[in-house]
Amino acid sequence: MGEGIDEKRINFLPAEKINLEKFDCRGRILDIGGGGEGIIARRFGERVIAIDLSREELEEVPVNNSLRIEMDARDLKFLDEEFLTVTSFFSFMYMTPDDQNKVIQEIFRVMKADGEFYLWDIEIKPHDGREKDVIALDLGVTMDGEEIKTGYGVYWPGKEQSPESIVKMGKKAGFRIVEVAEKANSFFVKMKK
Numbered sequence: 001m002g003e004g005i006d007e008k009r010i011n012f013l014p015a016e017k018i019n020l021e022k023f024d025c026r027g028r029i030l031d032i033g034g035g036g037e038g039i040i041a042r043r044f045g046e047r048v049i050a051i052d053l054s055r056e057e058l059e060e061v062p063v064n065n066s067l068r069i070e071m072d073a074r075d076l077k078f079l080d081e082e083f084l085t086v087t088s089f090f091s092f093m094y095m096t097p098d099d100q101n102k103v104i105q106e107i108f109r110v111m112k113a114d115g116e117f118y119l120w121d122i123e124i125k126p127h128d129g130r131e132k133d134v135i136a137l138d139l140g141v142t143m144d145g146e147e148i149k150t151g152y153g154v155y156w157p158g159k160e161q162s163p164e165s166i167v168k169m170g171k172k173a174g175f176r177i178v179e180v181a182e183k184a185n186s187f188f189v190k191m192k193k
């Protein structure tokens, strides 16, 4: 993240680990904000349609059989009920709460009845008004027998989110909440249509 950002501006949260070794899901996978490291595309290859606002981020994904499409998750170009699985791996942190609401409603629309939405993200407390205005988390992601070192950081003010805020939006969109798991500064939510 943020090459060129003055480190004095960054509030580094303590590094965390996520193990995707046993993570499994059904059918075709729509990965929201799937550029950058493209973790979901690297794990599931040709089953994945990775969409991202940024062509550059999609181009960064190590080449594999996933399908990469430049698209805004607030206005998905898919018909209704096309996917059994939708994922978002540290992408909601880059959206405002208003945009998250739109995106969750779009995810619900394109998901088949019985489909599942899996989200991993950072818990972001309200900005404390001090000098550090970027919040970042280093991650070690284990899958296929290796650990991928990555990290995600974002401009902090206006970006607060928590498992509770995501669950609330999910329920409003029509989802049933299946699982919420929290680590020190990150969380996982599984919801079902």
Ligand SMILES: C[S@@+](CC[C@H](N)C(=O)[O-])C[C@H]1O[C@@H](n2cnc3c(N)ncnc32)[C@H](O)[C@@H]1O
Pocket (backbone or CB within 6 Å): 032, 033, 034, 035, 036, 037, 038, 039, 040, 051, 052, 053, 054, 057, 071, 072, 073, 074, 088, 089, 090, 091, 094, 095, 099, 152
């Ligand atoms: C840093 S990436 C997340 C990490 C990525 N999933 C991975 O596996 O490394 C977050 C992405 O969300 C994208 N994004 C933010 N808002 C979006 C939107 N409304 N629609 C689609 N992508 C969006 C950003 O362009 C950014 O590339």
